[in-house]
Amino acid sequence: MTAENGTPGAGRRLAVLGAGVMGSGIAALAVGHGVAVSLIDLDRRRLDEAPARIGQQVRMARLMGALPDGTDPGALATGRSLADLMTAGDAPPTAVIEAVTEDPDAKAKVLADVCSLVAPGTPIISNxxxxxIDELAAALARPADLIGTHFMNPPCLIRTVEVIRGTHTGQATLDALRALLGALRRESIVVNDAPGFVTSRLLHPMINDAVRVVAAGTASAESVDLLMQGCLGHPTGPLRTADLIGLDNLVDSLWVLHGRTGDEGCRPCDLLLELVEAGHLGRKSGRGFYEYGHAYGHAYEYGSDGHEYEGEHA
Ligand SMILES: NC(=O)c1ccc[n+]([C@@H]2O[C@H](COP(=O)([O-])OP(=O)(O)OC[C@H]3O[C@@H](n4cnc5c(N)ncnc54)[C@H](O)[C@@H]3O)[C@@H](O)[C@H]2O)c1
Known part of the structure; x- marks a missing residue:
């Protein structure tokens, strides 16, 4: 399966680092627009499952009219390291998107390694x-090549992407990312660098508060979500959104926010920590604030922007 001339992503090759919720979703968006993808993860099981999961997301997104008609899917290669894939004959990437676990040290290492592997001027994008972004840029030999994105889940269905320009991000990197997002038919909103940028700085403490309300016994998760939907116009409610994001990722992100802002509202509340400790991670594990029956269920029902999307299981 290769992209043909005339498809939006023709001639591009994206290296996606991390084949979890976001890495596989971003890979599906790219493949669905004809972009070739090299998908990297340390976890062999994730890699083995990725082609089927990505194929299903592409089919579902196409059925929902979220991908261009008549575009041949981009080729998908998977591997445990980009260096191995390139040695085996994969063309060098025209851009890299990093979507590994929300751990500052792990991300800094992955980004520094990839920076030493790809050609200068290749945009290195941290999701x-x-x-x-400035904190991550300190690990890179070429900080001008680094920029941030905050794709929301599922990337195929959410058209707006928050773009974070670090202090050292070069204009050429920003232009190249905008061109890539254009080829993927996404709208970019560029913001300045800060812990959590705009969306996580606002959304994550709000979700944490919603969990505190449930923990206090004021209302069930369902009632909180119904009130936020019915009275305040939130399309799904914060706890369904939490399940879609992944409670482990939510906790990691809250710790990052807490550590860098000192805002006690960002300290993950006990109930969140207990659920993660018990392995109840939300949709990806089949259970969080709600039961889903199976892991990775219904990813196309609701987006992490809170909008409701029609569709079958992803
Ligand atoms: N889940 C969301 O809704 C969401 C939305 C926007 C941004 N994000 C961000 O996207 C990133 C990924 O989140 P996710 O929800 O996909 O997490 P996830 O836990 O589903 O997946 C992370 C993946 O990274 C892999 N990984 C860890 N270290 C690695 C390494 N050194 N090299 C290669 N792979 C490695 C893991 O094996 C795992 O498969 C995080 O930074 C997260 O904060 C998540």
């Missing part, structure tokens, strides 16, 4: 939820 962090909350870590300041």
């Amino acid at each position: 962090t939820s909350a870590i300041p």
Whole structure:
């Protein structure tokens, strides 16, 4: 499966680092627009499952009219390291998107390694939820090549992407990212660097507060969500959104925010920590504030922007 001339992503090759919720969703968006993808993860099981999961997301997004008609899917290669894939014959990437676990040290190492591997001028894009881009840039030999995105879940269905320009981000990097997002038919909103940028700085403490309300016994998760939907116009409610994001990722992001802002509202509340400790991570594990029956269920029902999307299981 290769992209043909005339498809939006023709001639591009994206390296996606991390094949979890976001890495596989971003890979599906790219493949669905004809972009070739090299998908990297340390977890062999994730890699083995990724092609089927990505294929299902592409099919579902196409059925929902979220991908261009008549575009041949981009080729998908998977591996445990980009260096291995390139040695095996994969063309060098025209851009890299990092979507590994929200751990500042892990991200800094992955970004520094990839920076030493790809050609100068290749945009290196971190899809962090909350870590300041300037903090990550300190690990890179070429900080001008680094920029942030905050794709929301599921990337195929949410058209707006928050773009974070660090202090050292070069204009060429910003222009190249905008061109990539244009080829993926996404709208970019560029913001300045800060812990959590705009969306996570606002959304994550609000979700944390919603969990505190449930923990206090004031209302059930369902009642909180119904009130936020019915009275305040939130399309799904904060706790369904939490389940979609992944409670482990939510906790990691809240710690990042807490550590960098000192805002006690960002300290993950006990109930969140207990759920993660018990392995109840939300949709990706099949259970969080709600039961889903199976892992990764219904990813196309609701987006992490809170909008409701029609569709079958992803
Ligand atoms: N889940 C969301 O809704 C959401 C939305 C926007 C941004 N994000 C951000 O996207 C990033 C990924 O989040 P996620 O929800 O996909 O997490 P996830 O836990 O589903 O996936 C993370 C993946 O990274 C892999 N990984 C960890 N270290 C690695 C390394 N050194 N090299 C290669 N792979 C490695 C893990 O094996 C795992 O498969 C995080 O920074 C998160 O904050 C998440």
